[in-house]
Amino acid sequence: MNDDQPEELLQAKLAELRQDHADLDAAVQAIALSPLPDMLLIARLKRKKLALKDEITRIEDQLTPDIIA
Template sequence: MDQEDLRHKLLSLVEEHHDLHTAIEAFSEDANGFDQLKIQRLKKRKLGLKDQISRLKAMMVPDIIA
């Protein structure tokens, strides 16, 4: 992957992470008692996205030998 591909993938993952954050907040505030298992799955997916975002950011920064 070149830098442009990495940048597009990163933006996509950040957007999905933000959408999941918004959904989790909305479901958590729902007075109808939204399925806690579903919320846990969304949180797990969000955490996985965070890890992917971190890896992509690391790939975009060149190694610096100190």
């Protein structure tokens, strides 16, 4: 993603990523509660959640104006 995208596109992408992150969180919790949780799947989903969180943080940083102290 380019750093010069319009703010509304970044806001839309941010909302989508946050929803994906929440969906993965719900999936991890549901799998963890099953009688025989698939730990490999849980680990993969957690890695994907972390990657999404990194992307969310990157976009939030783009949307936050730099304040020179």
